[in-house]
Amino acid sequence: MSATLLAVQTLNGLQLGILLFLIAAGLTLVFGVMDFINLAHGVQYMLGAYLAVAAYGVTGSFWTAMLLALAGSLVVGLALELVVFRHLYDRDHLDQVLATFGVILFLGEAVKVIWGSSPLSLPVPDLLSGSIPISDGLLYPVYRIALIVAGLLIAALLYVLVTHTRVGMLVRAGATNAPMVSALGVNIRRLFMVVFGFGAMLAGFAGIMAAPILAVEPGMGDNLLILAFVVIVIGGIGSIRGAFLAALIIGLVDTIGRSAATDIARLVLPPAAANDVGPAIASMLIYILMAAVLFFRPSGLFPARAG
Amino acid sequence: MENATASLFRARLVPGLILAAFGLLPVLAGLIDDTFIVFFAIRVMIFAIAAVSLALILGFGAMVSFGHAAYIGLGAYTVGILAENGVWEFYVSLPATLVVCGLFALVTGAISLKTRGVYFIMITLAFGQMAYYTATSLSAYGGDDGLTMWGRTEIFGSSMLSDRMTFYYVVFAVLVAVWWLCRTMVNSRFGRVLQGARQSEMRLQAIGIDPYAYRLAAYVIAGMIAGVAGALLANAAEFVSPAYMSWHRSGELIFMVVLGGLGSFSGAILGASGYLVLEEVLSHVTENWRLIFGPFLILVVLYGRGGLLGLITGGKRDG
Numbered sequence: 001m002s003a004t005l006l007a008v009q010t011l012n013g014l015q016l017g018i019l020l021f022l023i024a025a026g027l028t029l030v031f032g033v034m035d036f037i038n039l040a041h042g043v044q045y046m047l048g049a050y051l052a053v054a055a056y057g058v059t060g061s062f063w064t065a066m067l068l069a070l071a072g073s074l075v076v077g078l079a080l081e082l083v084v085f086r087h088l089y090d091r092d093h094l095d096q097v098l099a100t101f102g103v104i105l106f107l108g109e110a111v112k113v114i115w116g117s118s119p120l121s122l123p124v125p126d127l128l129s130g131s132i133p134i135s136d137g138l139l140y141p142v143y144r145i146a147l148i149v150a151g152l153l154i155a156a157l158l159y160v161l162v163t164h165t166r167v168g169m170l171v172r173a174g175a176t177n178a179p180m181v182s183a184l185g186v187n188i189r190r191l192f193m194v195v196f197g198f199g200a201m202l203a204g205f206a207g208i209m210a211a212p213i214l215a216v217e218p219g220m221g222d223n224l225l226i227l228a229f230v231v232i233v234i235g236g237i238g239s240i241r242g243a244f245l246a247a248l249i250i251g252l253v254d255t256i257g258r259s260a261a262t263d264i265a266r267l268v269l270p271p272a273a274a275n276d277v278g279p280a281i282a283s284m285l286i287y288i289l290m291a292a293v294l295f296f297r298p299s300g301l302f303p304a305r306a307g
Numbered sequence: 308m309e310n311a312t313a314s315l316f317r318a319r320l321v322p323g324l325i326l327a328a329f330g331l332l333p334v335l336a337g338l339i340d341d342t343f344i345v346f347f348a349i350r351v352m353i354f355a356i357a358a359v360s361l362a363l364i365l366g367f368g369a370m371v372s373f374g375h376a377a378y379i380g381l382g383a384y385t386v387g388i389l390a391e392n393g394v395w396e397f398y399v400s401l402p403a404t405l406v407v408c409g410l411f412a413l414v415t416g417a418i419s420l421k422t423r424g425v426y427f428i429m430i431t432l433a434f435g436q437m438a439y440y441t442a443t444s445l446s447a448y449g450g451d452d453g454l455t456m457w458g459r460t461e462i463f464g465s466s467m468l469s470d471r472m473t474f475y476y477v478v479f480a481v482l483v484a485v486w487w488l489c490r491t492m493v494n495s496r497f498g499r500v501l502q503g504a505r506q507s508e509m510r511l512q513a514i515g516i517d518p519y520a521y522r523l524a525a526y527v528i529a530g531m532i533a534g535v536a537g538a539l540l541a542n543a544a545e546f547v548s549p550a551y552m553s554w555h556r557s558g559e560l561i562f563m564v565v566l567g568g569l570g571s572f573s574g575a576i577l578g579a580s581g582y583l584v585l586e587e588v589l590s591h592v593t594e595n596w597r598l599i600f601g602p603f604l605i606l607v608v609l610y611g612r613g614g615l616l617g618l619i620t621g622g623k624r625d626g
Contacts, residue, residue, distance in 0.1 A: 037425050039558075087609055093424055094371050098565060099608040101558040106601025113595050226436045226554065229429040237425065276447045283440035287433055291418050294430065298421050 017251025018151030026199020032175030032238020042225025048207025077200020236300030374435025380552025382537025387547035412530030453548030568614030
């Protein structure tokens with residue numbers, strides 16, 4: 001693999017990592033504070049993308065569509081919390097998994113009914129269209145670079161929020177010991193609504209940002225949801241820092257692994273066999289990585305909860 | 308007291324009734340000359356086998372495995388890939404299925420069972436997806452499109468499984484055997500340790516038992532049984548597809564167990580039947596049956612404690 005290709009794949013990997021971080025950040029906070037497993041988080045990412053496409057159809061402006069879709073993601077997230085999730089906090093994980101699975105089935109099908117099964121797309125905004133040269137004769141789309149920058153900015157914003165504000169302090173305290181925070185007189189339910197709404201918006205934002213470069217289709221959240229789980233497991237439940245690092249690692253390993261696996265397999269196998277084995281190994285890489293991390297650190301790289 | 312005795316009686320009666328129903332169904336279907344019912348019942352029994360295996364670890368070991376469909380897929384692919392390479396004999400494909408699923412369960416279980424709660428759910432889900440994506444990237448065996456089998460597994464050179472009735476009763480016999488095996492295990496010392504670990508791990512350790520090995524053994528056995536279900540599914544459909552091991556399937560399997568009533572094998576069979584019948588009926592009513600099914604699932608979780616079996620027996624559970 002040439003240096004240029006490696007550069008492009010690194011950028012692509014960062015891009016996937018950023019998307020994963022945006023999804024995993026909300027998930028890991030919700031896990032951390034409320035010990036609540038929300039499978040429907042991937043659906044919220046998908047809804048963000050669909051809402052953006054719909055809003056663009058009405059307004060014709062990417063930026064207005066983005067604002068409307070963000071507001072829509074927040075409303076849907078809070079509505080789900082109010083109608084379904086609120087009743088599940090005191091239940092065991094099995095109930096949470098099943099009920100949120102029901103939410104996935106419903107919303108996935110609802111999206112099909114409203115927008116159809118065929119993939120939709122959202123045009124890249126004029127401001128961010130075009131490409132810039134990153135080395136001799138190699139162009140990289142501005143929009144993809146903007147996505148990486150936007151993701152890094154949000155990561156920085158989250159860092160400030162979590163480490164330097166009162167709400168952030170409560171979130172961190174909640175992740176360490178939620179009953180204690182509650183006993184100290186903090187309305188933990190309201191704290192959770194804030195965390196939950198914020199997480200839903202982050203997932204929606206990821207969907208909006210992904211809409212111009214990925215196909216907007218039912219089930220688009222499923223793959224990313226499971227990758228986000230891998231990210232959270234590696235990073236440590238409840239840890240934003242862990243999620244950020246793990247998301248970038250997973251993004252890079254998956255992307256570069258996929259483009260390099262066949263070439264590497266060719267070194268030891270005949271070409272025909274390598275073409276078969278390469279992709280299979282590439283798709284297993286991140287799970288092997290996860291298994292390895294768990295083997296040495298069973299509670300992830302940065303466990304938020306001690307013990 | 309009378310109520311309790313009556314419900315206990317009904318709890319004992321349920322397994323017998325379910326067995327009798329599946330045993331007699333082809334005869335009744337033959338009377339009204341309906342072949343669809345037989346095909347459908349074969350599918351129900353296959354998923355019931357998988358649901359029973361999941362009930363073993365979920366209901367009695369409190370291991371919420373969200374990757375159980377992977378074993379159905381692995382079993383199906385073992386049979387399919389062997390057939391693609393000209394090996395049709397059951398005395399090769401059955402042990403191969405057990406070994407493949409057993410090894411996958413041993414390796415992934417050894418890692419996942421080091422963790423608890425949410426971690427365990429996410430890790431089993433991730434390993435399940437690993438199997439799924441590996442299957443979709445097997446371009447030599449159909450990749451995304453799946454693999455068509457041009458026939459069914461043979462038994463000592465005889466293609467008797469191609470006969471619908473024979474195949475029906477083979478699946479039925481496997482279901483009965485699996486059910487008996489799981490009931491026997493749960494009532495043995497092994498099963499008591501498993502259930503004890505669910506209640507209090509610390510007490511078990513205090514009397515010198517390490518629950519990890521027992522959990523792992525149960526996880527491996529459940530994986531192997533689900534693999535057999537997969538091998539049967541491949542034969543029933545004469546087709547193998549990555550969709551068999553999608554995480555939606557794993558979620559559906561969990562729902563079958565919960566729908567029937569957690570902590571009971573007859574419940575798992577009832578749940579599998581109830582789920583598939585509901586899916587069949589709803590998909591005839593509307594193409595978008597998930598719009599109804601999703602909220603139904605949520606309602607069952609929120610209000611339907613005890614499941615179908617609880618409905619029949621008034622809350623009592625059998626083994």
